[in-house]
Amino acid sequence: MKRNTHRSRHLTGLAVGGVLLATGLPAAPAYSATPAPRIDLKVLVVSDGGPATEAITAELDGEGTPYTVVDLEQSGRPVIDAAFLADTVNGTPRAKYQAVVLPNDNPFPTGSAEMAALAVYEKSYAIPQVDAYTYARPQVGLQPAASSGYSGSADGFKAQVTAAGRSTGPFGYLNGSVPFEDNSPSVSESYAFLAQPAAGADFTSYVEAPIPGKAGNGTLVGEYRHDGRRELVVTFAYNQYQEQFKLLSRGIVDWMTQNVRLGASRNYFAVHVDDVFAGDDRWDPNLNCTPGDVDCPPGQGVEDSIRMTPDDVKNAVAWEKSRGFTLDLAYNGGGSVEYRENHDGADELADQLALNKGDFRWINHTYDHAFLGCEQNVSVVPWKCATNPDGSTKYVSQTEISKEISDNQQWAQGFGLPVESDELITGEHSGMKLLPQQPQDNPYLAPALAANKIDWLGADMSRDPEQRQVGSALTVARYPINIFYNAGHVSEQVDEYNWIYTSRAQGGSGLCDDLPNTTCLPAPLSTTTGYTGHIVPLETQVALGHVLGNDPRPHFIHQSNLAEDRIGYPVLDGVLDQYKTLYAASAPLVNLRMKDIGAELRNRGAWNTAVKAGQVTGYRIGDSVTVQAPAGVAVTATMLNGTNQVLGSGSSAFGQAYAGSVSGWVSPQTGQSSVSLALAPAPARALAPQSRPAPSAERATPQSAPRTPVPTGVSKPVPYSAERR
Structure with a gap:
């Protein structure tokens, strides 16, 4: 069978006197205002x-969580005052934002009316504030880092979630370890202020690291409760791509929204194994190409x-059972037919796969x-x-495309495979x-898909994301x-890897010299240690980055990577092992x-489009949540455990449990114009009397x-480097 296969490569007048929630108790706030205010489910950044x-x-x-950004660097930006933050809707006081995110604890000039307005707003409506990255200082409940802690590089820190962070705090979905990246010995990738709580401060540390050169730990993330307000204080620099942020980002959002928000996050991992029943052509290390391929x-x-x-x-099969993980096998039936033709009707591989067909998708x-x-x-x-x-392009016909689809089905x-007829790769x-060869789809592809009732079509993330x-x-x-399709042995993988990723001067192809954003290897990898020492940890970290990014899209390898030296498993094991180390069983x-991945992406696309167009409205009044979205757009939300959807004739449980809350997609019942959710009653608790002195004059005038x-x-993320892992 003539086959052309491919390589997988990475080429938010105010009513005053609100009572705040207790740390870690995401219950409905107890307000002195009557009636209970409406809190819009939107974040102010x-x-x-x-x-x-x-x-x-x-x-x-x-x-998929709605938010409004006020850019302090932009001229003509809105002024943050009482009218910007709150108003009244149908006689009900409304807080326009459920949370406030600031770049630090006070990014405004000293004595700013805007900061004063935010402080009054947060106290009045029990609105949490996140200090995205701030200096350790008494104004955030911490001792000065310069005199009693540490300030400097945080590269390679081995941070830990505290007992409070896992129990009453927002990071209970983690096992405890929060490793900080260190991808380059020559580039500073993170910076942190480590300090302990100030004397008398009502401060709870959630994430800590040892203070270099001193005894004890210093805070990296913690909650400061003061003056009737709550702040989540973050004292390290980060960007959206770094693992330490990805590990903590869910908890930051959980904390600020009190586990009641629009949008949801989970960690996904699916692995497709292509070319099953067929064979993959082998790399030739002498020719530096793949005989039989293009x-x-x-x-x-x-x-x-x-x-x-x-x-x-x-x-x-044994691997799947030991890992509790199911592989998706992308099959080519013609591969078995051809094999039988050349082996007197025998195909032991197909026979074994038939026996184990229920173990795979x-x-x-x-x-x-x-x-x-x-x-x-x-x-x-x-x-x-x-x-x-x-001179026009000659395309494969609709008949040929349709035959390839239908014959395999x-x-x-x-053969008795449990297949889904609407999926195709x-x-x-x-x-x-x-x-560069084919800048548009084959015009005959779309009608062939329709003729075969294909709903979901696999695409390459690197070129059609x-x-x-x-x-x-x-x-x-x-x-x-x-991991290359044409490599069954470690030596073949390393040899081809070296050819692709070394410069011409080092005897490689020089592709890395020519392609932008591609770094050449400093030297060819060892055929003995290069795979386990460089390729496996690098590919594991790249894949894990996708997993930790709330990204459901699958990964793919080839059947050749499960054969011979079985070089695919070390990367898959690396992802699963690291994930198990980092995350608790609740996540x-x-x-x-x-x-199902396709449906998730479709629903997200429709939801995000509606959110960005301002077509989604969500709010909470006491223990009731109401969400209005355009007709046909499913609602995604994260809610407290025990939340129910209110239906015309009763209620039903909302969502599925994940990471300490429930989340999922939901639509109005027939005859309803909006989604109505009822939060489970939970005890609310006021802030405990503080043992520290009364607010000082300095605090009355925000600094x-x-x-x-x-x-x-951080400003320019450093790519993953296997040598630093």
Whole structure:
């Protein structure tokens, strides 16, 4: 069978006197105002353009949580005053924002009326405030870092969530460890102020690290309760891409919204294994290409196929059971048919997969893995599209595309595979646009998908990342793990890796010299230690970064990576092992099949579009939450445990449990114009009497916070580096 396979590479007049919630008790506030005020489910982000507030807005975007930004650097920005923060709706006092995020504890000039307005607003309506990145000082309940703690680089810190952070605080979904990245020995990637609570301050530390050169720990994240207000104080610099922020971002949002918000976040991991039943052509280390594939000139080398064995199937099943994880096998039925033709009707691999078919999920990968875009002219390297006599691009026909889809579906049904007929991954994601050769989709792809009732179409994240419509189908972008399809042995993987990622001067291809944003290896990797020492930790960290980013899109490898040296497992084990170390059982990895991932992406797209267009309204009055969205747009929300959806004739439980709350998608019942949710009653508790002195004159006149340093590796993120892991 002639096959063209691909490589996976990374080429918010005020009513005064509100009573605040107790630390860690996300209950309905007890207010002195009558009636109970309306709190809009939207966050106010006051930004100075720094990476910390940008990271928090990125997290809100990812969750689908509405927010308003006031940019302090922008001329003509709105003035933050009483009218900006609150008003009255139908006789009910309204707080326009459920939380306030500031770049530090006070980014305004000393004595600012805007900061005073925020302080009154927060106290009046029990609104939490996040200090995104601030200096450790008495104004935030901490001793000065300069005199009693530490200020400086936080690269490589081994921070820990405190007992309070895990129990009454917002980080109970973590096991405790919060490692800080250290990707480059020559670049400062983070900066922190470590200090202990000031004497008499009502301060609870949630995340700490040892103070270098001194005894005891200093706070990195903690809650300061003062003057009838609550602040979450963060004393380290970060950006949205760093692992330490990704680990803590959910808890920051949980804390500020008190686990009642629009939007949701989970950690997802799915792995597709392509080319099952077929074989993958092998890399030739002497020719530096793959005989039988389009990167080798015709006639060069000897074709050699990598194909799983029955023992590889048994190993995959045992691995799944030991990890509690299900793989998705993308199958090419023609591969088995061809194998039987060449082996007297025998195919032990197919027989074993038939016995274990219920242990996997299955996805149509086309019958022969044919290239379904333009017809390829492979007489040159790189290949180019064949043309018609008039010079137009010659495309694979609708009939051929449809046959590849339907033949594979029929073969699977005859073979007894438990398949979903509306899912498809074409060979090499072909048929869709592919630069530089094919800048548009094959025009025959869309009608072929419709004819075969395909709803979900796999796409390559590296070249087609956004979900889009192709005929009847919506795309599901997949992340390539940088383990090559044409490598069954470690030595082959390292050899090809060296060829791609070393400079011409070092004997490599020089692609890294030519492509922007690609760094050449300082030296070729050792064939003995390069895989486990560099490639595995790097690919593990890249994949884990996707997992920790509330990103449901799947990753993919190839069946060859489960054969021979089984080089795919170390990366998959690395992701699962690190995740288990970092996260508590309340936040399990969510392992979805492709169509469910597609539906999640579709729902998010519609929701985010409506949110950005100002078409979503959500608010809380006491223990009742009301959400209005455009017709046909499902609502995503995170709520307190025990929340119910109020229906016309009763109620039903809302959402699914995850990370200490419940979350999910919900729509109004027929006849309802909005979603109504009832929060479970929970005890509210006022702030305990404070043992520290009464507010000083300094506090009555808000003091602006000093500017905090932003290291190079935060302002411009440092890429992952396996050597520093």
